[in-house]
Amino acid sequence: MKIISKAIMLVSLAFIGQSLKAQENHGNITSVKVEESEGKMPAIRLINNPDGTCSFEKGYIPTLKHASTTTFWSSNKTEDWEKNAHPAPRRQYVVTLKGKIRFKVSDGSTFLIKPGVILLAEDLKGKGHSWQMVHTKSWERLYIPLQEGADDLFVASYDSKK
Structure with missing residues (x-):
């Protein structure tokens, strides 16, 4: 119960006032500030x-808007299949509580996710994405699935393509 309370508190704090600014692209890894x-x-x-590949776009989720969700769960475990290329099992937010993760999408580009940056997984078909932990041994995260047909609330940044 303590971890759930901590997770809810962190998610609540995270949804109150932060924005995305892209840093310079170092090699082919995109980082967000x-x-x-x-x-x-x-x-x-x-x-x-x-063409069946997956890519990504940068943007933001407006705060204080209610997403259509009914459940969430936390995880700090990883299975081997998760690290191999795979499509998302459902449309969902993935909120990192602890850890730094390098994602690689099937078009070859990469980006980093860290606490304070929400991942919206909508690559439901094709080759999908893979990921690996960077300078950490665990990844603590919340999965928050969106209801079927619900608005994901995502707003692409002007320079959303790498």
Whole structure:
């Protein structure tokens, strides 16, 4: 119960006022910088391409907007299949509480997720994505599935493509 209370508190705090600013692209790894800004939470959305590959776009989730969800769960375990390329099992937010994760999408580009940046997994078909932990041994996260057909609330940044 204590971990759930901590997770809810962290998610609540996270949804109050941060925005996304892209840092310079180092090699082919995109990193995002989390800075305080009223009304926005930085986010990266995984999307399917017509050719069956997956790519991503940078943007934000507006704060204080209610997403259509009915459940969530936490995880700090990983299975081998999760680290191999796979599509998302459902449309969902993945909120990192602890850890730094490098995602690789099937178009070859990569990006980093850290606490304060919401991942929106919507790459439901094709080759999908893979990930690995960076300078950490565990990844603590919340999975928050979206209801079927619900608005994901994602707003793409002007420079959303890598």
